[in-house]
Amino acid sequence: MGMFENFLPGRKAMRLAEAEREHAIKIAPSFIDEVTAPQVFHEEIPSMIEDVSSIITKTHEEKLLSKNECIRSKKLKGSANDVFLVSLDNAGSAIFKPSSGERVTIEGSGYKRECAAYFVDRFFGINLVPPTVLREINGEIGSLQRFIVGARTGYERREDENYSAYSEEEMIRMRIFDYIISNNDRGGANYIVKNKRLYAIDHGLAFQTRIYGCDNLFFYMGKRVPEDILVRTKKLLTSEKLTGLFTAELSKYMEEQEVWGVMGRLDNLLNAFSQEPVLNREKIIGLRRYRTV
Ligand SMILES: Nc1ncnc2c1ncn2[C@@H]1O[C@H](COP(=O)(O)OP(=O)(O)OP(=O)(O)O)[C@@H](O)[C@H]1O
Numbered sequence: 189m190g191m192f193e194n195f196l197p198g199r200k201a202m203r204l205a206e207a208e209r210e211h212a213i214k215i216a217p218s219f220i221d222e223v224t225a226p227q228v229f230h231e232e233i234p235s236m237i238e239d240v241s242s243i244i245t246k247t248h249e250e251k252l253l254s255k256n257e258c259i260r261s262k263k264l265k266g267s268a269n270d271v272f273l274v275s276l277d278n279a280g281s282a283i284f285k286p287s288s289g290e291r292v293t294i295e296g297s298g299y300k301r302e303c304a305a306y307f308v309d310r311f312f313g314i315n316l317v318p319p320t321v322l323r324e325i326n327g328e329i330g331s332l333q334r335f336i337v338g339a340r341t342g343y344e345r346r347e348d349e350n351y352s353a354y355s356e357e358e359m360i361r362m363r364i365f366d367y368i369i370s371n372n373d374r375g376g377a378n379y380i381v382k383n384k385r386l387y388a389i390d391h392g393l394a395f396q397t398r399i400y401g402c403d404n405l406f407f408y409m410g411k412r413v414p415e416d417i418l419v420r421t422k423k424l425l426t427s428e429k430l431t432g433l434f435t436a437e438l439s440k441y442m443e444e445q446e447v448w449g450v451m452g453r454l455d456n457l458l459n460a461f462s463q464e465p466v467l468n469r470e471k472i473i474g475l476r477r478y479r480t481v
């Protein structure tokens with residue numbers, strides 16, 4: 189290949205895509221079987237906006253993830269950061285991403301961004317991110333997320349016709365979510381599918397102030413932005429109390445200007461879609477920079 193290999197157009201992108209495909213989690217099936225208790229995460233939980241008290245009350249899943257002892261762990265192969273599949277005592281399996289094992293993140297803050305993404309998902313009732321908590325395991329601080337047993341990554345699903353598809357609406361939900369959290373890292377290895385249901389994972393690079401996540405919306409021109417997300421955005425932005433709670437929670441996980449970045453993008457969303465919640469070119473382009481009032 190020689191020294192110019194790296195400069196061939198599209199080569200790097202191809203290699204990245206290849207690496208992501210490789211990513212498909214490589215664990216011996218017997219290990220999964222052993223560590224897996226019946227899957228408990230499937231309840232549709234109400235949004236925190238509708239039930240503000242749930243900001244401080246943990247769900248059943250969150251309690252299990254926070255408290256149950258880790259009885260076994262195994263490092264997954266082919267991941268950029270250190271990713272462990274852990275077995276919790278009497279509580280199935282989970283994905284642990286310790287801060288110390290982060291390489292491709294912003295100063296080891298990826299685990300906090302994982303938790304923040306789950307919080308935003310819960311707050312808006314987006315319902316795509318598996319329950320995620322901040323957790324210390326064997327002296328290491330990190331994020332612990334419910335492992336979705338038997339899910340396929342987006343890439344694998346495309347290659348496997350038998351694997352059931354998710355709905356287009358779920359996909360649009362995920363794209364709007366990515367805009368809110370400014371996520372630039374939604375390759376086919378960072379969403380997974382099981383039983384016609386989509387799950388969004390890997391948010392360690394989200395919440396930067398630079399706006400990402402608009403371009404994928406161009407695939408959905410003419411489609412509607414999920415109304416419930418817009419209604420909740422309006423509720424949040426028009427209530428000082430909700431804004432206070434929301435920003436206080438986010439501040440636990442990120443810098444102040446990143447928190448205000450989230451608020452700015454929510455303001456953009458509402459401004460673009462509150463009259464006519466339909467995706468078009470002009471509106472999507474409008475989302476690319478923060479609105480100045
Ligand atoms: N909650 C989960 N349920 C099932 N599988 C998961 C879950 N979280 C991660 N995985 C699997 O582990 C792989 C690696 O996880 P993840 O993408 O979060 O790690 P990463 O090292 O931050 O990512 P990257 O290597 O893309 O930078 C995923 O592509 C997926 O196959």
Ligand SMILES: [Mg+2]
Binds near residue numbers: 377378390
């Ligand atoms: Mg990934």
